[in-house]
Amino acid sequence: MADNPGIAVRGVRRSFGDVNAVSDATFEAPAGRVTALVGPNGSGKTTLLLMLASLLRPDAGSIAIAGADPVSSPAVVRSRVGWMPDALGAWPSLTARETLAVTGRLYRLSAQRAAARAAELLAVVGLTDLADRPARVLSRGQKQRLGLARALVHDPAVLLLDEPASGLDPQARIELRSLLRSLAAGGRTVLVSSHVLSELEEIADDAVFMVRGTVVSEGDVARASAGERDWRIRLLPGQGDPAGNREIVVLLATAGVNTAALRRDRGDLVAPFPSDEAAAAALSAMVTAGLRITEFAPVAGRLEQTFLGLSAPEGHAS
Template sequence: MSIEVTGVTRFFGSTRAVWQMDMSVPAGTVTGLVGPNGAGKTTLLLMLAALLAPDAGSIRVEGLDPVTRPREVHRAVGWMPDSFGTWDSLTCTEILLTFAAAQGLDRTTSAQQADEMLSAVHLDELARTPARVLSRGQKQRLGLARALVHHPQVLLLDEPAAGMDPRSRADLRVLLRDLAASGVTVLVSSHILPELEQMVDGVIFMARGQAVTPPSPGRPGPDDRSSCEGPHNADGGGPPRPPGGPVRPQPIRRVWRMQALDAQRLADWAASAPVHAVVSDDDAARLAVPDEATAAHVLREALDAGVDVVSFAPAGGSLEEIYLSMEGERR
């Protein structure tokens, strides 16, 4: 595991921001961190980045304890805060050079990395521009470049897409997938769930300072298990805690939507489809399809059965559906 969190607690005065949090995140994956305002996401990410000390519990990031080895954790981790406070008089390049130097990179490597990262986030034309004139979205992209300038093993992103235009968001999704494919562990908090769903391997849900397993929203799925049966906290007041050790990212069970020329024929086929299927009011079938290989198989079966398929694509919205089933966790 690249990130291990055990019994981590952090108070601000009497506010319990993170409470006995247990989770683990595997290396080389993109994990979403999802939860309502005030759930403790930013507080958790700050502790992982060795920028805030926990009151209790233990954290390991790439095997390093942020409390006792903060410098090494700063080198291992790229941190992108939700709003990037720039040093106003410095240019984009100068900001990246300053940061790279602080991470111990030599001048030549720093200069190369600064150029590379500015072009990765399409800010090369603004390299010599003072950061104060950047737009909000451009500042976000500069923040991303800064987080990546020292080639971190772990990337922690707090609401990275907020303020970014659609093209930059699409670029971000591709970039994060590429980083994970090269072995980087990515943990990203976001409220933009349809978008998050497209880039994550799994999601950790947080509510009231803890990792929680959301109740099943009743979406289609052959092995649908109600996941609300975990024991409640010892203090009796918190959300349900999952049994059996730290929470791991939950894969999102994706739903695909199929439409056909003949709705009745589609419905007849759906009744014995190779995966769980329900036909909705709009005459489309919603099918539980865990991966693209299964999607190809399902499509072939439908066509072989004589269903005149006119469209078959991920329906999206699964993550949002799960989230909304947690609405009671808001505070």
């Protein structure tokens, strides 16, 4: 899979009547990495994923999936792509095992190979105990796992996953994370959309942000992620209220924090630092001053902060 070139998208557009669902998408998702597709509700993520999966035709632009064009070569693209929609659709009366075996047959695996692959994937996604139950009785999280297994049946070079973590319990999310990371480490291209930004932060190597149908430029992403952000400061218990500690307030002001915007949160102090450099300087000064700090960390992750920075000016798209 070393020569798998991943996903390349240039100037892609798609409208539904007068709704410009995707108005300008340009980005690359390289092989060997997990790329997050992030955007508010209605920003065009699902529409874009459907076009990448060859299930929807773009109005304009070009797409290459592991080197193949979904418009001119949909069959080639489908053989290279594992597609997991945000809800498991088909075949409620088939069991989990049958669902995977039938999918394997659709990908032209022999009956024996399809059965073996089904058993293998049921184990990978933790559904072996439920293998012979009809898919319709599975819980939402179990259906998500079956959907993921279905996307992996033909060992695709490119995985397109729409909200794969939704409905999963914490243990299943941890397993999903390590599975996606190992699939990427094996040379596959993984593109994941999700609203759970804290989780994407841990899974993804890169992020593509969409706002109102447009993929945001790298420069705008860098600006949104470099702005002011809140940091949580926690003192060792018994050190008093950090928000009422004059020494801390003076040190924060020296580091460039607007102290009028300081706030309390569950006994901690939350301070808006203008930059990571300012936060580092303040931490160093507080430690030097002998303050006993047990936590000093950004309140929101980098993806979440960038997401909020990009969405804030005009609100959410939907």
